[in-house]
Amino acid sequence: MRLSKRHYLILLGPTLLILFAMLAFPTAYVFSISLRDYKLTDPTAGNPFVGLENYKTLLSDPEFFSALWRSVLFTVGSVALTFVVGMAIALLLNRRDIRGTGLTRTAILVPLILTPLVIGATYRFMLDRDNGIINEFLALVGLQRIPFLADPAWAMTSVILVDVWQWTPFAVLVLLAGLESLPVGPFEAARMDGASRWGEFWYITLPLLAPVIAVVLLIRTMDAFREFDKIFIMTGGGPGIATQTLPIFLYRSGFQDFDMGFSAATGVVMLIIVTVVSSFYVRRIHSAGE
């Protein structure tokens, strides 16, 4: 039986309705707030309509651009490292001649099941200059203690590495599934033609795995760009504003200054950025699929 448009509508209707309620309405509401001077702690002001004033203020605020730059730095650093380390581990686990891969596959999932808050708090203690286990170890081997979370460069590096630690298992899982589903034929043919291991990886594995890689990069980019919990717990955006990424900038205006109009405008701009970057990845996935 061939389904008509009406059937499709009936079948998809409930899902579309839920999607609308869960996504479209809140988005539209956030956008409408972004057009108002809406300060939660000043109820007498009456939330007047101010048009694009919040966007104007946001786009003329140097702190917004420095937070955006830090978000880009964090995202690129975290996604690139997650991918490289994840791919290396996935390739290792994909080899049949290495023992203990089954246990490793299970153990590697631990960071994924921990909540970001717990991870952030744990690493904050571990990276403490005076009492952290990492500095204790450095001191034990005669090295200088490092103020991991109080030095601007170290603070950004630390939060990136902790994010990589948490999300590498995700990359491993997806890439490993991709590797295991690759056809055997091209590899056998390459080996018969005398291709090196590197040549096999570069000219066969990577192109065949491109759609899976794009999915990993897409999900990780979106996730890293909106990362909040771990950074907030570990550094609170500091020292100074050295780790103040866009989500922390938004949190400060929204939940510390309670400037809902301004923070909604920040949220809308973030949404646009994530949508543009995601569209790029999605196009890549489609083209790779074709």
Place this chain on the structure above:
Amino acid sequence: MKKSLTREDFLRASGGALASVYLLGLAGCGGQGTSSGPQGGPPDHHAFEGDTLKLLLKEGYEIEAIQKYKGDFEQATGTTVETEVYDEPTARQKFILDSNSKTGTYDITSVSFWNLPEYHRASYLEPLDAWIAKARDPWLDPKAIPKTAMNVMSVDGQLYALPHTIIGGMLFYRKDLFEKHGIKPPQTTADVLSAAKKLKEAEPSISPFTGRGAPTFASLGTWLGWTWGYGAKLYDDNMCPHATDPKFVQGMSDLLTLMQDYGPEDAASLTFTQAGEKFSSGNAAMMFDTTGFGGIFEDPELSKVAGKVGFSLPKGPAGNPLQWTYLEGLGISAYSQNKDLAWLFLQWRMSNETTRKEALELGRYDVPNLNVLHSDEYAKLTKKKGVSDYTKKLPQAWENITLEHWPFVPEFAKIGDTFMQQVSSAISSGQTAEQAMQAVQPKLDGISKDAGYCK
């Protein structure tokens, strides 16, 4: 003779009942809260039997007494007291969101003095003067609470929170190290700098100084209180910022030197607990912070340096004593449905009985009840515990308290965050005070302009 109800009787009766419920509902929705308001005479302790009071509290040693002794209040009144405890930003967020939705989830909230202007502008809190005048219970002796505290917890002459915490500025120093190296107890900011220099050479394994450097408004008191010693204020009376004022820059420069050159390597990220931990663990020789730390540093269970701590109230070049003003109390939500009971609880909290137990059993030496502080029991306790040096300095530190240097406005948190982000950056990057203050001045100008100040 029994009369059976007709359909009309039933409709009439149920219609009337519905109308009553509707009117009651309307009454409930009208205005803020449904309490009867302050009535003549003290409330009957058993008038609220079966009621439940919900408290939103900020974490800290100040609330220990509530958690430990609330059973006494429940027993005395036949009520139930439920508490929710959060860190300060979360408690503030919860109270603001609850007040905006006008649900009145919380009857009582912790109130930090710096949030008062914000809560006052939004009418989130019940003014307490009328309650004190008309419905005072023998539990409360308003004269026993230091007047400074009552004044600071007031806006436009109206009291909004009953203070349970008064904190002033104090310099803590390791008297054993000072004696060992022949350094005199610091009486001025210049003494602090000179002692730091000597200690850096004499005790290279520890930091000569520690204080708050984290980029949050909770650190602001350290820096504004220090610069007040130089006769400098960040804001004038019109809320125009003067970060680049030479006196202010001088004060900032000295404290920045202490944090950059004589402070711990992670000074730029130190919150009050982390800074205090540096001192209590013996990793720092001096700390400028709130008087609240005195009891902690002298408690052998919490501090490795108990018995080795000296206490000083240094002055700056202008002769002003250094400040670390902080007051906290309990306020009643304007949307509470249990204002009478909430008011009774506030009075119980500050009663002689509760504060006496707090001081004697919990060892809270800075409880702001003069009846307790002037008692023989308290004097004996402080002597026995060896904290007399600290408790003798407390009244002076409280007397020093002023708000002259403080931006007592609803935008305080934004000002504090912005200022401290710059300071924290300066500590970690080695920026000079001049550079840091020049960088922060336009940002503070922007905040003042947006808020409509400094016209």
